Amino acid sequence: MGQSKVAVVGLGGIGGVAAACLSLSADNEVTVCARRPIDALTFDHKDDSVSIPLRTLTDPQQAEPVDWVLLCTKAQDTASAAPWLSRLCGPETAIAVLQNGIGHTERVAPFVRGAAVLPAIVYYNGERLAPDHIRLRKIVGHDLLVPSGPLADAFTALFEGTPIEVGRSDSFLTLQWRKLLINVIANPVTALTRQRLGVFHRADIQELSLGILREAVSVGRAEGAELAEDEADTILATFLGYPAEAGTSMYFDCIAGRPLEIEALNGAVVAAGRRHGIATPLNGAMLALLNTVSDANAAAFEQP
Ligand SMILES: NC(=O)c1ccc[n+]([C@@H]2O[C@H](COP(=O)([O-])OP(=O)(O)OC[C@H]3O[C@@H](n4cnc5c(N)ncnc54)[C@H](OP(=O)(O)O)[C@@H]3O)[C@@H](O)[C@H]2O)c1
Structure with a gap:
């Protein structure tokens, strides 16, 4: 060959x-x-x-x-x-x-x-x-x-x-949703707070993250992903084991003033939620706030 x-x-x-x-x-x-x-x-x-x-x-x-x-x-x-x-x-x-x-x-x-x-x-x-x-x-x-x-x-x-x-x-869809679940908290929270993963050790951030995750888990299950009832808690617990000093790509893009990948992450949850009639207000809030940041970054990026 x-x-x-x-x-x-x-x-x-x-x-x-x-x-x-x-x-x-x-x-x-x-x-x-x-x-x-x-x-x-x-x-x-x-x-x-x-x-x-x-x-x-x-x-x-x-x-x-x-x-x-x-x-x-x-x-x-x-x-x-x-x-x-x-x-x-x-x-x-x-x-x-x-x-x-x-x-x-x-x-x-x-x-x-x-x-x-x-x-x-x-x-x-x-x-x-x-x-x-x-x-x-x-x-x-x-x-x-x-x-x-x-x-x-x-x-x-x-x-x-x-x-x-x-x-x-053979369980690609489920694994794709598990990866998305990590991304829908890691990326927006680090980008909005401009803090690395250590920010997830705060109780208020954990509560917010659980809310975002529970919405996403409901949507993922409706899409056919085999996610457990307590998947949100498991994801957050796993996530807390990651190094506090690690950043995320949206955090680095935010600091560098670049456009953000938010539509593909929380935006995907909001869009799929809409298809299934599932409310996703917390994911929607992340999407609106970070789309605003992303659009401003894109406008600044395009200026000569
Ligand atoms: N990095 C990671 O560790 C990691 C881990 C898991 C998943 N991911 C995912 O993998 C994907 C890629 O991420 P990344 O970290 O590699 O992103 P990245 O470092 O920003 O690289 C993207 C590259 O695409 C180039 N590009 C954009 N538009 C282009 C175009 N029209 N023609 C040619 N090149 C173009 C950019 O060019 P310029 O340099 O000219 O801007 C840049 O070099 C993302 O979906 C990300 O979420 C990344």
Whole structure:
């Protein structure tokens, strides 16, 4: 079998780690689609640091159809990546979506010309130390998790022999909701308070978090996720074991004045709640407040 042609769209923490790891396998021919040209990436993992040459394109017109696209932008940047997706996707292309939230297939469908879509839950931590320098930190057993099936098997093969471990699951929807449950408290609360995870040791923040979580659990169950009655308490208890000094991506985006991924997180809970007639006032409050921050950040970002 020849090499798999793989394009990674978005060279941030997650795309940078994915591009570096995929490049470590001789079975892949990797192209990075980014807004700035980067010829090599310094990749840190455990105590190692290696320099990995990259083929980077900055103009979608230079792109051609590939076997696999890995979409690694933030969810709110999906539409802006449309010029890349329409050039990279042909009849034989599959696209893996490495983004937080739910509804990955619906999110990318308008842009991928019928390509098969594989949603992925990202469990690794990818940190961009500089535009050309990234660090992988493994958090749990699997670094990426995808729904079982033939597409999942082909995707797993891309990462064989690399530090990234891909898991396959028949309970993808439930696991996706569990990840979303962490995100609907971690991200908005740290962003609004401008404090790291230590803020969750306050009793009032725990009470608020339980309220947000209970709404999200009701909605997730209505969507078909197998979440326990006391899932909210379990999630919060697990969460309190995380390092107090850790930040979240929305916290860092907020501090840096960047647009926020709130629509894909609490916004997804509010939208699904509406579909099922379930009230989600606390998630709605997080959404309204952080959409306001995000819009102001986006407006400032767009100014010359
Ligand atoms: N980082 C983590 O540890 C982590 C963990 C779990 C899940 N996730 C999820 O993974 C997804 C990616 O997160 P991330 O942390 O990698 O985000 P990130 O560091 O902000 O990187 C996103 C990258 O996408 C690029 N981009 C945006 N629009 C683009 C476009 N139209 N064309 C080309 N490139 C474009 C950005 O380019 P610029 O640099 O030019 O802005 C940036 O390099 C998010 O959904 C996030 O919630 C992240």
